[in-house]
Amino acid sequence: MSQKNRVILIHGLHQAPFIMRPLAKRLQAQGFDTHQYGYRSMRDSIALNSQRLNAWLETNHDPKQPLDLVGHSLGGLIIRDFVSYYPHWQIGQCVTLGTPHLGSICADYIWGLAPAIVGKSYLDALDGTVAPLPDNISLGVIAGDKPQGLGQLFLQYHNRKLQKQNHPLLNNYRAHDGTVYVAETKLITAADHLIMPVSHTGMLVNSDVAQQTSYFLKNGQFKR
Secondary structure, three states: OOOOOEEEEEOOOOOOHHHHHHHHHHHHHOOOEEEEEOOOOOOOOHHHHHHHHHHHHHHHOOOOOOEEEEEEOHHHHHHHHHHHHOOOOOEEEEEEEOOOOOOOHHHHHHHHHOHHHOHHHHHHHHOOOOOOOOOOOEEEEEEEOOOOOOOHHHHHHHHHHHHHOOOOOHHHHOOEOOOOEHHHHOOOOOOEEEEEOOOOOHHHHOHHHHHHHHHHHHHOOOOO
8 A cells, every 4th residue: 555645634713723633533544644733823824824834844744755735714725825835845635625715705794893703814815815726736625515603694694685686696605514605615726626515614523524535635536
């Protein structure tokens, strides 16, 4: 059996490394060596968090060895920023889970009402202006369409606004995971995109999501 790449798992906004542990354990069962990377999602900008990830890797990882990256929500945007500005690392596969690659409407509302809740994670990240995905990066995107979570209050309000306006994009903004619209996860330069019946946080403990993540890390595509 060939040696699998080391997998760095990156949590999302308002979370900590332990939230990625169920997924890490399932990947370890598939033979992957994992590390749950922690960062300050509100206090630091996406650029600083990428810089600190790079510094951690310089201390803890051999640059000759390939890496795989898995990020949940905001963590996926850190992956986007990191692979763009630190191209010297050998990146194998990347997977994002519930990541709003095109920006987060939910975060837009929160930023307008109480910006401290999203902190420095909004600018250049959740606002949809994160760095483009480099051509050499293979990215698999998993989106959820089970609408559970506090964020759906903002999304339901947004849908009612679109409905009153008879907005042509209304149908694009129906499916969501309780925090992020499926439409917000779609990145045209991604290698593959998969919609699963999971909520934004529930995807982290879902065995099928873990299996699909593992499959993409091994094959560069999801299992259909």
